[in-house]
Amino acid sequence: MMTLNMNVLIIDDHPLYREGVKALLSGLDPSIEVTGVSRVAEAASAVAGRRLDLILLDMNLPGSSRLQALQEVRQIFDGTTIVVVSGEEDPALVLAVIDAGAAGFIPKSTDPDITIQALRLVLAQGVYLPPLALSHAAQRQARQVAPTLSEKQSAVLRLLLKGQSNKLIAREMDIAEGTVKAHLWAVYQSLGVNSRSQAMCKAYELGLLRS
Numbered sequence: 001m002m003t004l005n006m007n008v009l010i011i012d013d014h015p016l017y018r019e020g021v022k023a024l025l026s027g028l029d030p031s032i033e034v035t036g037v038s039r040v041a042e043a044a045s046a047v048a049g050r051r052l053d054l055i056l057l058d059m060n061l062p063g064s065s066r067l068q069a070l071q072e073v074r075q076i077f078d079g080t081t082i083v084v085v086s087g088e089e090d091p092a093l094v095l096a097v098i099d100a101g102a103a104g105f106i107p108k109s110t111d112p113d114i115t116i117q118a119l120r121l122v123l124a125q126g127v128y129l130p131p132l133a134l135s136h137a138a139q140r141q142a143r144q145v146a147p148t149l150s151e152k153q154s155a156v157l158r159l160l161l162k163g164q165s166n167k168l169i170a171r172e173m174d175i176a177e178g179t180v181k182a183h184l185w186a187v188y189q190s191l192g193v194n195s196r197s198q199a200m201c202k203a204y205e206l207g208l209l210r211s
Contacts, residue, residue, distance in 0.1 A: 006123075007050050010036040011043055011073065012058035012085070017108065021056060024112055040064065040072045052080045054123065056106075059086040059097070066093065067100050074101050079168050083122055089132055095197035103162050104128035127161045127200055147190035147206075156183040161200050 008025060010018050018036035025032045037046045039061060057073055059066045073082060083104040084097045094105045104122045106115055107130055118128040149157065152173070159169045166184070170177040188194055191202045 005031055005033075006053045007033045007047070008035070008054045008056065009043060009047055009052055009077075010034065010056045011038075011040060011061070011069070012036070012056070013038040013061055014058070017058075024115070028116060040069055040076070043073065044076055052077060054119070055080055055082045057082055057084050057102075059084050059088065059093070067096065070097065070100050070102060079164065081122060081162065083119065083128070089130060091132055094129060094132075095195075095201070098127075098129070098197040098200055099195050101165070101196075105130060127204075129200065129204065149187060149190060153183050153187050153190070156180060157187050157199065157203065160184065160187075160196060161203065 006029070010021055012018050012021075015036075015038075018038075022034040022036060025034055033050075035046050037043050043055075055073060055077060057070060059069065061069050064072070070082065070084065081103045082101065083106060084102045085106050085108055086093070087108045089107045089109070097105050104118060104127055106118050106128065110118070110130070121128050152175075155173060156169055159172060164172070166177050166180045170180045173180070188199065191199055191206075193199050193202050
């Protein structure tokens with residue numbers, strides 16, 4: 001089972017997809033509470049007073065640009081894990097979504113069993129990218145020996161890849177936000193990257209997230 005007493009919010013304008021995901025999660029564990037809405041504007045009132053563990057967000061909602069919806073949800077539910085679901089599988093879009101703060105990207109064509117595995121990974125404080133995006137990134141990056149990161153740098157990297165902001169990382173690690181930025185700069189320098197998505201792909205490629 002994924003977890004007990006978990007609250008999931010699905011934001012998707014396709015009722016059949018919402019019901020399909022709800023049935024998938026409920027079949028996995030009947031105790032999972034699933035709420036579905038069709039627009040970001042309905043989200044806050046639909047789950048008022050409840051703790052959210054996971055948000056599944058469609059990228060193509062009416063009236064919102066692809067990244068605008070993600071930005072709005074992050075502002076409303078600061079600190080909640082967000083996984084984007086989409087009918088598109090463009091690797092460039094996947095990386096842009098991760099850079100914008102999502103903890104994972106699941107194409108709607110993904111097999112139900114793999115979808116569950118992806119959600120388990122995210123809820124276990126991991127990250128999920130579809131194989132196509134990882135392959136795309138690997139083609140652009142030469143393999144290299146994994147750099148040695150300090151304990152603090154590794155902790156900051158893992159929290160970053162969960163989609164947490166610098167402010168939330170600072171709060172969880174009980175350090176100053178400026179210190180977080182310093183650690184991130186050191187991590188990016190060590191990995192040879194300059195963005196969240198590049199860091200995620202490089203971390204996967206080097207096996208840093210499996211250690």
